[in-house]
Amino acid sequence: NMEGQIWFLPRSLQLSSFQAYKLRVTHLYQLKQHxxxxxxxxxxxxxxxxxxxxxxxxRDGGNPLCTRIFPAIPGNKPTVVSCLTVxxxxxxxxxxxxxxxxxxxxxxxxxxxxxxxxxxxxxSYPVTGLAFRQSGKTTHLFVVTTENIQSYMLSVKDYPHLxxxxxxxxxxxxxxxxxxxxxxxxVAGNECVYLYQPDERGxxxxxxxxxxxxxxxxxxxIIVSKERKTSPKSEFAGNEAQNxxxxxxxxxxxxxxxxxxxxxxxxxxxxxxxxxxxxxLTRDGKIHVLQEKDTQTKLEACxxxxxxxxxxxxxxxxxxxxxxxxxxxxxxxxxxxxxRQYGDHLYNKGNHDGAIQQYxxxxxxxxxxxxxxxxxxxxxxxxxxxxxxxLHLQSLANADHTTLLLNCYTKLKDSSxxxxxxxxxxxxxxxxxxxxxxxxxxxxxxxxAVYLAEKHEHHEWYLKIQLEDIKNYQEAxxxxxxxxxxxxxxxxxxYGKILMHHVPNETTELLKVLCTDYRxxxxxxxxxxxxxxxxxxxxxxxxxxxNSRELKAFLEHMTEVQADSPQGxxxxxxxxxxxxxxxxxxxxxxxxxxxxxLTLLKSGRFKTVFDKALVLCQMHSFKDGVLYLYEQGKLFQxxxxxxxxxxxxxxxxxxxxxxxxxxxxxxxxxxxxFARKEENCKEFIAAVLKHIENKNLMPPLLVVQTLAHNxxxxxxxxxxxxxxxxxxxxxQIEQDEQRIQKYREETMRIRLEIEELKASxxxxxxxxxxxxxxALELPSVHFLCGHSFHQHCFESYSESDSExxxxxxxxxxxxxxxxxxxxxxxxxxQFQHQLKCSNDGFSVVADYFGRGVFNKLTLITDLPSGxxxxxxxxxxQRELLIHTKRST
Numbered sequence: 107n108m109e110g111q112i113w114f115l116p117r118s119l120q121l122s123s124f125q126a127y128k129l130r131v132t133h134l135y136q137l138k139q140h141x142x143x144x145x146x147x148x149x150x151x152x153x154x155x156x157x158x159x160x161x162x163x164x165r166d167g168g169n170p171l172c173t174r175i176f177p178a179i180p181g182n183k184p185t186v187v188s189c190l191t192v193x194x195x196x197x198x199x200x201x202x203x204x205x206x207x208x209x210x211x212x213x214x215x216x217x218x219x220x221x222x223x224x225x226x227x228x229x230s231y232p233v234t235g236l237a238f239r240q241s242g243k244t245t246h247l248f249v250v251t252t253e254n255i256q257s258y259m260l261s262v263k264d265y266p267h268l269x270x271x272x273x274x275x276x277x278x279x280x281x282x283x284x285x286x287x288x289x290x291x292x293v294a295g296n297e298c299v300y301l302y303q304p305d306e307r308g309x310x311x312x313x314x315x316x317x318x319x320x321x322x323x324x325x326x327x328i329i330v331s332k333e334r335k336t337s338p339k340s341e342f343a344g345n346e347a348q349n350x351x352x353x354x355x356x357x358x359x360x361x362x363x364x365x366x367x368x369x370x371x372x373x374x375x376x377x378x379x380x381x382x383x384x385x386x387l388t389r390d391g392k393i394h395v396l397q398e399k400d401t402q403t404k405l406e407a408c409x410x411x412x413x414x415x416x417x418x419x420x421x422x423x424x425x426x427x428x429x430x431x432x433x434x435x436x437x438x439x440x441x442x443x444x445x446r447q448y449g450d451h452l453y454n455k456g457n458h459d460g461a462i463q464q465y466x467x468x469x470x471x472x473x474x475x476x477x478x479x480x481x482x483x484x485x486x487x488x489x490x491x492x493x494x495x496x497l498h499l500q501s502l503a504n505a506d507h508t509t510l511l512l513n514c515y516t517k518l519k520d521s522s523x524x525x526x527x528x529x530x531x532x533x534x535x536x537x538x539x540x541x542x543x544x545x546x547x548x549x550x551x552x553x554x555a556v557y558l559a560e561k562h563e564h565h566e567w568y569l570k571i572q573l574e575d576i577k578n579y580q581e582a583x584x585x586x587x588x589x590x591x592x593x594x595x596x597x598x599x600x601y602g603k604i605l606m607h608h609v610p611n612e613t614t615e616l617l618k619v620l621c622t623d624y625r626x627x628x629x630x631x632x633x634x635x636x637x638x639x640x641x642x643x644x645x646x647x648x649x650x651x652x653n654s655r656e657l658k659a660f661l662e663h664m665t666e667v668q669a670d671s672p673q674g675x676x677x678x679x680x681x682x683x684x685x686x687x688x689x690x691x692x693x694x695x696x697x698x699x700x701x702x703x704l705t706l707l708k709s710g711r712f713k714t715v716f717d718k719a720l721v722l723c724q725m726h727s728f729k730d731g732v733l734y735l736y737e738q739g740k741l742f743q744x745x746x747x748x749x750x751x752x753x754x755x756x757x758x759x760x761x762x763x764x765x766x767x768x769x770x771x772x773x774x775x776x777x778x779x780f781a782r783k784e785e786n787c788k789e790f791i792a793a794v795l796k797h798i799e800n801k802n803l804m805p806p807l808l809v810v811q812t813l814a815h816n817x818x819x820x821x822x823x824x825x826x827x828x829x830x831x832x833x834x835x836x837x838q839i840e841q842d843e844q845r846i847q848k849y850r851e852e853t854m855r856i857r858l859e860i861e862e863l864k865a866s867x868x869x870x871x872x873x874x875x876x877x878x879x880x881a882l883e884l885p886s887v888h889f890l891c892g893h894s895f896h897q898h899c900f901e902s903y904s905e906s907d908s909e910x911x912x913x914x915x916x917x918x919x920x921x922x923x924x925x926x927x928x929x930x931x932x933x934x935x936q937f938q939h940q941l942k943c944s945n946d947g948f949s950v951v952a953d954y955f956g957r958g959v960f961n962k963l964t965l966i967t968d969l970p971s972g973x974x975x976x977x978x979x980x981x982x983q984r985e986l987l988i989h990t991k992r993s994t
Contacts, residue, residue: 107130107131108130108131109130110125110126110127110128110129110130110131110147110148110149111123111124111125111126111131112124112126112131112134112143112145117381124168124169124170125169126145126147126158126160127145127147127148127149127156127158128148128149128150129147129148129149129150129151130147130148131145131146131147132146132147132148132155132187133145133146133147133187133189133190134146134190135190135191135192137192137194137196138194139194140194140196141161141162141163142159142160142161142162142192142196142216143159143160143162143170144157144158144159144160144190144192144199144215145157145158145160146158146178146187146190146201152184153179153184153185153186154177154179154184155177155178155179155186155187156175156176156177156178157174157175157176157177157178157199157201158172158174158175159172159173159174159175159215159216160172160173161173161216173216173217174215174216174217174218176218176223178201178209179203183205183207185203185204185205185207186203186204187201187202187203187204188202188203188204188232188233188234188277189201189202189233189234189235189236189277190202190236191236191237191238192215192238193238193240193245194238194240195240196214196215196216197212197213197214197215198210198211198212198215198238198245198247198260199211199215200226200236200238200247200249201236202232202233202234202235202236202249203232203233204232204233205232206227206228206229206230206231206232206233206251207225207227207228207229207233208225208226208227208233208236208249209223209224209225209226210223210224210225210226210247210260210265211223212224212260226247226258226265227249227256227258227267229251229254231251231252231253231254231274232251232252233249233250233251234250234251234252234274234275234276234277234278234279234280235248235249235250235275235277235278235279235280235281235293236248236249236250237280237281237282237291238282239282239289239291239304240289241289241304243261244259244261245259245260245261246258246259246260246304247260248280248282248291248302248304250274250275250280250291250293251274252274252275252276253272253273253274254269254271254272254273254274255269255270255271255273255274255291255293255302256268256269256270257270257291257302257304257305259304268304268305270302270306270307271293271300271302271307273295274293274295275293275294275295275317275320276317276318278318278319278320278376279293279294279295279317279318279319279320280292280293280294280320281320281321281322282322283301283322283327284322284324284325286325286361287301287322287325287360287361288303290302290303290308291303292320292322292327294313294317294320294329295317296314296315296316296317297312297314298310298311298312298313299311299313299317299320299327299329311358311360313329313331313356313358315331315332315354316331316332317329317330317331318330318331318332318353318374319374319376319377321377321379323357323379323384324379324398325359325360325361326357326358326359326366327357327358327360328355328356328357328358328377328384329355329356329358330353330354330355330371330374330377331353331354331356332352332353332354352370352371352372353370353371353372353373353374354368354369354370354371355367355368355369355370355371355374355377355386356368357384357396367396371386371388371394372388372389372390373388373389373390374386374387374388374389375387375388375389382397383395383396383397383398384396384397438470438471439471441467442467442468442470442471442472445464445465445467445468446464446465446468446472448464449461449462449463449464449465449468449477452464453480458481458486458489459489461489462477462481462489462490462492462493465477465493466492466493466496469493469496469497469500469502470500470502474493474497474502474503474507477493478490478493478494478510481493487514487517487518488518490510490514491511491514491515491518491520491523494507494510494511494514495511495527498511498527504538505538505541508538508541508542508545509541509544509545511527512524512527512542512545512546512549513545513549515527516545516546516549516551524551524554539558539562539564540564540567542555542558543555543558543559543564543567543571544567546558547567547571547575552571552575552576555567555571556568556571556572556576559571560585565585565589565593565597566597568582568585569582569585569586569597569600569601572585573601573604573605579604579605579608579609580609580612582601582605583605583609583612583613583616584627586598586601586616587616587619587626587627588626588627589626590626591620591624591626591639591641594620594624594626595620595641598616598617598620598641598646598649599645599646599649602617602646602649603648603649603651606649606650606652606653606656607652607653610653610656611656613649613656614653614656614659614660617643617646617649617660618660618663618664620640620641620646621640621641621642621643621646621664621668622640622664622667622668623640624639624640624641640668642672643660643661643664643668643671643672643675644671644672644673644674644675646660647661647674647675647678654682654685657678657682658679658682658683658686661675661678661679661682662679665679673711676706676709676711676712677712677718677719677722679706680703680706680707680712680719680722681722683699683702683703683706684703684722684723684725684726684728684731685726686699687699687700687703687726687728688726688727688728700730703728703731704730704731704734707719707723707731707734707735708734712735713738716735716738716739719731719735720732720735720736720739723735732748733745733748736748740768742761742765742768742772743771743772743775745761745765746758746761746762746772746775749761750779755790758779758790759790759793759794762794762797763797773794773797795827796827806827806828806831863890868890870888870892870894872888872892872893872894874894875894875895875896875899876893876894876895876911876912877895877896877899877900877903877911877912878896878899880896882894882896883896885897887900889910889913891910891912891913893910893911893912893913895911937950937954
């Protein structure tokens with residue numbers, strides 16, 4: 107009040123108050139969802155309004171706790187506060203002033219540290235109303251003055267604003283509706299009431315009379331007005347007279363467009379909504395309570411209305427029945443039935459245009475097939491089109507309805523309506539897109555179908571129409587190049603052959619990009635797609651079925667830019683190059699193709715598919731390639747056989763010289779080859795025999811038998827070979843006889859030594875220990891081999907009490923050799939027995955070959971150089987040398 111007090115009136119109507127300001131309180135705002143009260147008042151004389159925030163749940167000396175105090179005026183400019191509003195989330199508070207400015211406080215309004223105050227709006231007209239509107243995460247502030255209305259978006263930086271209208275209202279003549287009216291801002295002028303969205307003006311209602319107070323309550327608009335009209339500016343000019351004119355309070359139901367309540371009061375101060383009722387405060391100190399009728403009373407009224415509406419319908423007074431049903435809130439099912447009956451009535455009278463309008467109002471309640479059957483006649487197809495359009499707009503159409511509507515458009519040849527229908531925005535599409543594309547394609551509206559397919563990313567349909575109907579191959583290829591990688595890859599696999607046939611060069615270029623570093627030309631991969639993707643180039647080889655030139659260019663490009671291309675790429679490229687080489691007539695070009703094919707073979711890419719490359723070279727008679735692959739595969743016999751087939755004698759010798767060390771049988775095969783020739787090959791046979799002799803590759807008898815088949819090879823050819831061979835064998839025999847004699851003498855000597863050891867005493871004259879080489883002292887140990895040891899040395903190093911530690915390693919070698927010979931002897935006896943008893947002697951021989959029965963044991967008994975006969979006493983110095991040589 108004007109004394110600085112704030113009064114509380116609880117439901118019990120027991121008044122209480124507390125001193126909030128020293129002078130006066132001018133504005134109050136009570137939040138609905140919080141126990142927070144915001145007030146504006148003055149504590150000292152002059153224009154210096156203060157804002158105080160009160161927490162009604164906490165107490166400070168019996169009064170509500172004041173959590174914040176701050177000055178209201180903007181920029182220390184003295185002006186009067188005209189209106190106040192607070193957002194329910196406590197993060198926004200707006201204060202309007204008489205000078206046209208608005209101050210916005212953002213942040214926690216209950217604390218100084220967590221909020222920021224700034225000047226939001228400046229103008230030359232007093233601010234008469236403020237309201238916050240919250241829609242999702244977007245917050246708007248409506249600001250109304252005596253001359254205009256503006257909307258500020260507070261969820262965006264810099265708070266962009268929009269002027270909604272150029273006329274305003276007086277104080278307390280604006281309010282915000284509830285969700286039933288889409289949270290619209292209500293502004294009441296002298297002639298009309300306007301509703302506003304944040305970005306545009308909505309409907310208006312012609313309610314005459316000067317508006318004094320406007321409120322919104324539970325879907326009802328409450329207006330207090332008087333007949334005498336004054337300018338809203340007069341309230342700021344000090345002309346508000348204390349008149350006692352009669353004032354009218356009207357409660358409007360805007361949804362159903364009727365007046366729910368109307369009454370006349372004397373000088374209304376304010377209208378308040380609390381505890382489910384409306385309270386009208388008059389200047390004479392009285393409070394009037396307005397309560398809404400209970401549900402039972404409303405139901406009784408509805409039943410009466412329903413009977414009345416039914417009677418009106420029976421008399422075909424449908425307009426009157428509809429108005430009555432709407433004014434009494436008849437449910438949607440009842441209204442729909444009235445519209446259906448009205449539509450049937452008009453249809454039977456032949457008023458098809460009027461009938462379809464009534465049927466449209468039944469959409470969502472009446473089965474569409476009921477209406478469609480009535481209007482399928484070609485003469486009434488435009489009515490059916492109107493109904494189907496509305497069905498789609500309300501998103502109640504299925505695929506059959508879409509097909510029917512498009513067929514209606516095509517039969518009417520209404521291209522403008524058709525384009526309007528299909529060129530709606532993505533959020534306004536109310537039909538099945540794929541069905542629409544099919545119908546348009548079938549009707550021959552290819553451009554419309556292509557537009558729809560491209561817009562809604564039905565890539566398969568777009569390409570089908572472009573390639574099969576329009577035959578626009580270039581555009582289809584360009585479209586594929588704009589698709590994301592996976593879709594571009596799948597469509598190139600599907601339509602690649604068609605595109606290659608009509609636009610080979612462009613298709614090849616796109617495939618090169620697709621298989622190396624693909625990025626959509628339209629940038630459809632998204633902002634995080636920095637690296638390009640690549641397809642498997644081998645999978646696209648079938649696309650080039652009838653385009654070998656383009657295939658060769660594609661494969662060569664892949665091998666150049668992508669060395670790790672699949673093996674199929676290299677295989678196909680090799681086959682192409684061999685085909686071109688085989689069919690080329692120009693010698694220079696043929697030589698170039700020959701080098702290209704050989705270079706590809708030598709690239710090392712055919713190690714894992716050696717057989718396949720070899721077959722390709724053999725199919726195309728590519729000699730150098732075949733020989734190269736034989737060499738890489740170590741197929742030396744095949745190389746020699748190749749030269750043998752072509753009777754290239756020198757090449758045969760060269761192959762033997764190059765690879766004979768790796769595969770000795772080449773010389774034997776070469777000798778057999780030349781032996782079978784009836785031509786004079788003495789020169790080549792001599793060269794082969796010389797190498798066989800040097801390497802001792804064949805027995806002389808086998809050489810003679812081999813050459814016996816050649817009628818041109820006389821004895822003179824192998825004379826030198828046989829003479830040299832016989833001389834070598836003679837020298838070998840002499841060496842063997844000398845060695846036998848030596849072994850006999852050595853054996854006799856050893857036997858004499860053994861006898862002497864058995865019959866004669868042995869004198870031990872060693873003076874040093876054979877282990878530590880120190881002077882020999884008793885007790886000592888002596889062996890017949892001539893070694894002597896300290897007893898403690900012998901016990902430390904000896905493994906056996908009966909063996910000399912020095913001679914033991916050599917003795918064990920001899921014993922191992924003897925045991926091996928005994929085992930071999932047993933195997934030989936067994937072998938002879940099995941060979942005699944077996945029916946398949948060859949398998950027995952092969953088995954024993956595998957076991958090593960025929961390995962030759964050579965016992966070396968020569969004394970090492972530097973040793974005398976006296977050292978024989980140290981033991982038998984023998985080593986076992988095993989040479990493995992296969993018997994011939």
